[in-house]
Amino acid sequence: MLRFGVNRLASGFLTALVVVTATFFIVRLVPGDPASAMAPPTATPAQVDRIREYLGLSEPIWAQYGIYLQHLAQFDFGTSIRTGQPVVEDLVSRLPASIELALAALILELLIAIPVGIVAAVRRASAFDYVSRFTSSVIVGLPVFWVSLMFLWIFAFLLDLFPLGNRLDIQTSLTSVTGFVLVDALLAGRPEVALEALHHLALPAVALALPSIAFWTRLMRGSLLEVLGEDHVRAARAKGLGRRQVVMRHGVRNALNPMVTVFGLELVSLLTAGVLVEIVFSWPGVGNYLFTSLQVRDYPVVQGTVIAIALLYVTVNSIVDVVQARLDPRILATMQAHA
Amino acid sequence: MMRGTSRLRSLERAFTGRTLLRGPVGLGMTLSLVMLVAACGQEQLASPSASGSDAGSAAPTSSLTPDPSGESGRGGTFVMAVGEMLPMDPLSSQTFANLQIYQAPLRRHPTEYGEFLPGYADGVDVSDDGLEYTIHIRPGVMFHDGSPLTAEALVFTLELQAYPDNEFHNGGELWAGWARGNPGVVTAIEAVDEMTVRLTLSEPVVDMEFVLADEQGGFAAVNPAVIRADPEGFGQDPVGAGTGPFMFAERSNDAVTLVRNDDYWDEGLPLLDRWILRVMPDPGARLLALKAGEIHMFDVSGPEIAQLENDPDINLLTVPPIFGSFIAFNYDDPVTGIPEVRQAISQAIDMDSIVGELSPFATVTPTFGLFPGLPGYRDDLTWYPYDPAAARELLTSAGFPDGVDLTFTFSTPPVGLNHQLLAQALQAQLQEAGFRVTLNQIDGPTMFQSGFGPPGREDYPFQMALNLTGSDGNPVGLLAGWTSRSNYAAQHPAFMELFGRMVTTTDPDTLLEIFGEMQQMLYDDVAYVPLAHTEVVRAVAMNVHGIETAAYHFLDVWVEE
Numbered sequence: 001m002l003r004f005g006v007n008r009l010a011s012g013f014l015t016a017l018v019v020v021t022a023t024f025f026i027v028r029l030v031p032g033d034p035a036s037a038m039a040p041p042t043a044t045p046a047q048v049d050r051i052r053e054y055l056g057l058s059e060p061i062w063a064q065y066g067i068y069l070q071h072l073a074q075f076d077f078g079t080s081i082r083t084g085q086p087v088v089e090d091l092v093s094r095l096p097a098s099i100e101l102a103l104a105a106l107i108l109e110l111l112i113a114i115p116v117g118i119v120a121a122v123r124r125a126s127a128f129d130y131v132s133r134f135t136s137s138v139i140v141g142l143p144v145f146w147v148s149l150m151f152l153w154i155f156a157f158l159l160d161l162f163p164l165g166n167r168l169d170i171q172t173s174l175t176s177v178t179g180f181v182l183v184d185a186l187l188a189g190r191p192e193v194a195l196e197a198l199h200h201l202a203l204p205a206v207a208l209a210l211p212s213i214a215f216w217t218r219l220m221r222g223s224l225l226e227v228l229g230e231d232h233v234r235a236a237r238a239k240g241l242g243r244r245q246v247v248m249r250h251g252v253r254n255a256l257n258p259m260v261t262v263f264g265l266e267l268v269s270l271l272t273a274g275v276l277v278e279i280v281f282s283w284p285g286v287g288n289y290l291f292t293s294l295q296v297r298d299y300p301v302v303q304g305t306v307i308a309i310a311l312l313y314v315t316v317n318s319i320v321d322v323v324q325a326r327l328d329p330r331i332l333a334t335m336q337a338h339a
Numbered sequence: 340m341m342r343g344t345s346r347l348r349s350l351e352r353a354f355t356g357r358t359l360l361r362g363p364v365g366l367g368m369t370l371s372l373v374m375l376v377a378a379c380g381q382e383q384l385a386s387p388s389a390s391g392s393d394a395g396s397a398a399p400t401s402s403l404t405p406d407p408s409g410e411s412g413r414g415g416t417f418v419m420a421v422g423e424m425l426p427m428d429p430l431s432s433q434t435f436a437n438l439q440i441y442q443a444p445l446r447r448h449p450t451e452y453g454e455f456l457p458g459y460a461d462g463v464d465v466s467d468d469g470l471e472y473t474i475h476i477r478p479g480v481m482f483h484d485g486s487p488l489t490a491e492a493l494v495f496t497l498e499l500q501a502y503p504d505n506e507f508h509n510g511g512e513l514w515a516g517w518a519r520g521n522p523g524v525v526t527a528i529e530a531v532d533e534m535t536v537r538l539t540l541s542e543p544v545v546d547m548e549f550v551l552a553d554e555q556g557g558f559a560a561v562n563p564a565v566i567r568a569d570p571e572g573f574g575q576d577p578v579g580a581g582t583g584p585f586m587f588a589e590r591s592n593d594a595v596t597l598v599r600n601d602d603y604w605d606e607g608l609p610l611l612d613r614w615i616l617r618v619m620p621d622p623g624a625r626l627l628a629l630k631a632g633e634i635h636m637f638d639v640s641g642p643e644i645a646q647l648e649n650d651p652d653i654n655l656l657t658v659p660p661i662f663g664s665f666i667a668f669n670y671d672d673p674v675t676g677i678p679e680v681r682q683a684i685s686q687a688i689d690m691d692s693i694v695g696e697l698s699p700f701a702t703v704t705p706t707f708g709l710f711p712g713l714p715g716y717r718d719d720l721t722w723y724p725y726d727p728a729a730a731r732e733l734l735t736s737a738g739f740p741d742g743v744d745l746t747f748t749f750s751t752p753p754v755g756l757n758h759q760l761l762a763q764a765l766q767a768q769l770q771e772a773g774f775r776v777t778l779n780q781i782d783g784p785t786m787f788q789s790g791f792g793p794p795g796r797e798d799y800p801f802q803m804a805l806n807l808t809g810s811d812g813n814p815v816g817l818l819a820g821w822t823s824r825s826n827y828a829a830q831h832p833a834f835m836e837l838f839g840r841m842v843t844t845t846d847p848d849t850l851l852e853i854f855g856e857m858q859q860m861l862y863d864d865v866a867y868v869p870l871a872h873t874e875v876v877r878a879v880a881m882n883v884h885g886i887e888t889a890a891y892h893f894l895d896v897w898v899e900e
Contacts, residue, residue: 084431084571094592149623157627164628166593170418170615173589173596282619284424284592291620292423297784 005322012318019310020072024065027303077307078300080293087304090289095308096179097167098278098285102270104205109212109266114256117220121255122247124225133221136214144273148207148280155203162203165282168196204281208274212266219262224255257328264320268313412884413610415898420619420628420637424592428574429559429581430500436595436616438891440483440581441559444474445552449890452659452712452812455552459488459560459582459604463551469543469845472551474558476534480604482562483586484579490530495563497538501525507570543845546815554583584609584894593618610885610897626878629653635880635898640753644698647878654879657700658890661710661810662755663872666765667790667825669799674745679737681865684803685723687730687772693764694871697756704869708821708858713814715854720862722869730772742773749778749805750786756873762805765870794822794838797829815841815850818857827866834860 052058056067071078077087120129156162167181168174174193177184182201185193227233228251236250275287282288286305293301425432429441444463448454461477480488499507502525527539544550551558565573565580573580577587584605585597595616599609617634619625626643628634630652639647639655647653666684668675675681690703709716734743747769749762759780766776779801789800806824810817819838822828828835834857841853861867879886885895 082432083426084428085426085575097592149621152624152627157631160631164631164633165619165624166617167591170594170617170633171416176591279620280624282593282617282621282624284618288618288620295784297788 004325008318008321012314016311016314019314020069020307021065023303023306023310024068025061027299028061072307077304080301081298082293082296082301087300090301091286091304091308093176093179094284094286094289097181097283098271098274098287100180100182101201101204101208101274101277101283101285102267104201105209105212105270105274106263106267108205108209109216112209113213113216114220114252117217118224118247118252120217120221121224121228121251129221132217136217139214140211142211144207144211145276145280147210148204148277151203151207152280163200165200165204165280167200167284168193169200172196204277204283207281208270208277212270212273216259219259220255223258224251227251227255230254261320261324264316265313268309268316271312272309412899413897414612415900416613416615417611417636417883417893417896417898418615418617418634420617420625420634422618422620424590424595424616424618426572426574427577427580427587427590427595429555429561432574433555434616435891436587436597437555437559438583439585439597439614439893440577440583440587441554441561442480442581442583443552443554443558443560445548446554446892447552447659447811447890449658449888449892453714455548458552460551465547469547470540472538472540472547473531474536474538474551476536477604478534480560480582481602482560482565482579482582483600484562484564485602486562486564486579488560488582490533490536492563493536493560494528494530496561496566497528497536497558499566500558501528507566542843545842545844545850546813549811549813584892585611585614588613605894609894611893614893629878629880632880635883636886637878638754639876639878640755642757643878644700644876648699652881654881654883654886655700656877656879656887657874658877659812659874661812661872661874662752663704663710663808663810664756664758664761664870665704665806665808666868666870667799667801667804667806668827668867669802670826670830671799672802674739674743675803677737678865679733680739680743681868682723683730683733683737683772684769684774685865685868686726686733687769687774688765688868688870689725689768690870691725693761693768696764697761697871698873698876700876701756701871701873704872706858707861707866707869708818709814709854710810710812710817710872713810713812713817715814715851715858717855717858717862720858723865727768727772734773739773742775744775744777745769746777746779746802747805748781748786748801748803750781750783752783752786752807754809754875755807756871758805758807761870765805790824792823794819795828795835796823796826799826814854818854821857821861821866825867827864831860831864831866 049058056064059067068078075088077091079086080090083090116132120132123129152164156164163169172193174181174184174188174190177187181197182194185191185197224247228247233246233250236246241250271286274283274285275291277283278285278287279291286309290302290305293305419435421435425434427434427436427440429437442458444458444460445455446458448456457477459477459480460474462475464473464475465471474493476488476490476493482488482492486492499505524541524544525538526541527537529537529539531537553559560582562580565577576590580587584600584603586600588596588598590596597614597616599612603609619628619634619637622640622643625634625637626646629637630650644655647655668681670676675684694701694703703722704710705722706717706720711718734740747762747766749758751758762778762780766778769776786804786806790804790806792798808817808820808824818841822835822838828838837853837857837860841850841857844850844853882899884897884899889896
């Protein structure tokens with residue numbers, strides 16, 4: 001088990017290195033020179049060179065890469081070209097907003113998708129099944145950006161049921177401790193602010209969760225149908241167990257297994273999917289940060305954000321693998337055989 | 340030439356203004372900006388007190404600044420939406436918040452190009468030779484932590500901005516402060532007495548007034564105690580940092596809140612209680628927030644103008660700067676390098692028929708080099724008239740009787756006119772005159788980075804490009820731009836020679852002459868094709884008062900809540 005864990009860690013590290021390398025070079029392949037962008041239109045070539053030197057862009061690319069890796073090892077993602085702030089600090093201050101949104105979306109997904117998937121599988125070919133399948137195929141195809149704008153327009157603007165974005169009302173002032181507004185509000189003993197935060201969170205979370213709800217519903221339905229057809233379920237039925245017990249204990253429990261694998265990754269992929277939602281709902285998260293930095297070719301920020309998300313992916317993936325191996329000895333055996 | 344360019348750096352990003360404060364002053368006189376400042380100041384400050392007495396009864400709390408409708412009031416929270424959040428460090432980044440927190444000796448007039456209002460100085464004297472500037476600090480100006488702005492404090496801020504080797508000089512390098520690209524131009528910064536600072540230059544700076552009115556990277560007064568405490572990061576939470584009308588209160592990743600500075604030197608101002616910058620990156624979301632009353636103002640671009648134009652609850656106004664669209668050419672190109680071809684292109688375009696489609700606020704730019712209304716503008720050099728037949732003839736005489744292929748590169752800039760619409764309309768018109776135009780759309784940063792270059796640049800990556808120039812109303816900056824926005828100047832040494840003279844002259848009449856000559860040259864060579872220009876369009880909620888006179892400073896603004 002320990003060896004498996006170490007192996008997993010090592011391969012995770014390699015993956016991370018590949019991602020870091022790819023990001024570094026891809027960002028530099030994009031046309032455009034940040035030094036010229038920073039310089040005013042009337043700057044002389046000498047001035048542009050000075051800026052290039054200042055940004056460390058005058059070194060040969062391999063040297064730049066070496067320096068970059070060295071800094072990265074010390075968790076130094078560089079400083080933003082535009083704001084002069086360390087990228088790590090900016091990321092740390094923005095990550096909680098993104099994680100809060102992603103977690104809220106994930107919880108929504110599970111709360112809705114699992115029961116709907118179960119009912120659809122159990123009442124296979126019923127009207128409920130058809131409606132849920134049809135609805136989810138439609139929803140899966142909707143672009144998140146459009147859904148977000150429509151939500152904003154209909155529920156926030158026309159119906160005035162929700163705020164038009166941001167994490168709190170403009171008049172509300174809350175000292176940031178953890179960066180998670182909900183937690184901070186409760187820590188400060190202000191439940192009304194926590195409610196306000198939930199009110200702000202609702203629309204973007206639903207918009208972000210919607211396409212995935214459809215996906216998870218179908219996954220749950222398919223997985224459960226498969227399990228329900230297996231021998232042990234038939235055996236349980238034959239033993240005379242109640243339908244409810246068969247479905248919940250023998251069916252759902254086993255059907256959830258493949259979902260656990262996706263669970264962790266879903267959280268990270270919600271972080272990236274959240275970019276567009278964050279922009280529409282003025283949500284001050286990592287996605288927003290990445291978007292504005294991309295527009296001005298702020299290399300260190302783009303690089304830092306992409307790498308941070310990739311590292312999250314790798315880490316979560318490794319953890320999921322280890323946890324799964326622990327839960328299900330069969331998986332450990334297969335993985336060890338492959339390793 | 341090196342010497343001249345750096346001083347133009349601040350202009351390119353400044354907001355409004357006119358260049359020639361020295362213009363009206365007689366030769367040989369010691370120029371005092373005090374006169375001008377006082378004149379502008381009276382004009383602006385006199386109206387409140389003049390009408391204040393009879394409008395006083397309507398005021399809920401005070402009657403300092405009645406708005407033009409005769410109502411008066413003060414207070415309220417003003418919320419403005421912007422696309423992103425930047426640190427509030429005037430030495431390294433530009434944001435609306437800086438203009439409220441910090442001050443310069445002068446302040447740009449909100450609506451009049453080239454007019455200035457008083458800032459923390461109650462006068463600035465300039466020596467005959469333009470080498471010595473004496474700044475008289477207004478008594479009673481205080482930093483937000485209650486400490487006074489003294490000559491000593493000002494010398495500290497100016498030194499760290501002017502000298503790159505100053506120990507507190509920070510990442511502001513990137514924003515190219517006015518003196519930094521021109522090492523050695525500032526030879527001394529000294530405190531003459533407790534309230535007077537003298538600045539000595541090694542050569543005259545032709546547009547110094549703009550620098551004196553630049554709150555960001557120019558002459559912003561920043562509290563030395565605040566900088567000493569955290570030279571790199573004070574802009575994150577600039578408590579006590581500035582002398583401006585609003586003080587920093589708090590910041591999150593999606594909002595900055597400033598509160599009124601009750602000790603502001605201009606008594607009774609500002610009128611607002613709170614001034615908030617809210618980050619809303621999506622234009623659609625901003626529009627909804629404005630209509631819903633969650634925000635009071637944002638700068639509109641492109642498609643939203645049409646959606647707001649007929650909204651009775653929204654006030655659409657324009658503020659400086661001007662953004663002008665033009666066609667730039669590659670002078671090394673076998674096609675666009677030929678003057679007849681450029682003139683043919685110019686004559687194939689009928690901007691009058693397009694301009695209405697672009698924006699209700701757009702105006703056709705009829706002449707070369709300067710925008711109408713700027714000092715030295717030549718209204719006699721009119722546009723090559725629209726005449727497709729003449730264009731075809733020119734094309735034939737240039738050796739292309741069967742027409743010619745052109746690649747027309749454009750991007751969609753976030754400000755100014757809609758370049759996609761414009762490029763398509765121009766393509767259609769050019770086709771009629773025998774040009775086979777291929778449109779090549781590229782992203783904004785690429786256009787920005789390759790479309791602009793150093794003065795006298797030799798390479799230009801596009802055959803023909805739709806580009807954008809911004810103007811704070813300063814003719815020097817605008818004319819200098821033509822040396823960097825294509826490789827025209829590299830092949831026209833006479834233009835570069837004029838450019839060199841322009842940025843070193845101290846005589847206003849000579850300067851006007853040079854403006855005229857440069858425009859003539861741009862016209863004769865069809866150096867570029869001017870198309871249309873517009874100011875920044877701004878959408879404001881109806882319950883905001885006094886906004887007509889506030890472009891970037893919100894002293895006279897109040898919100899009816």
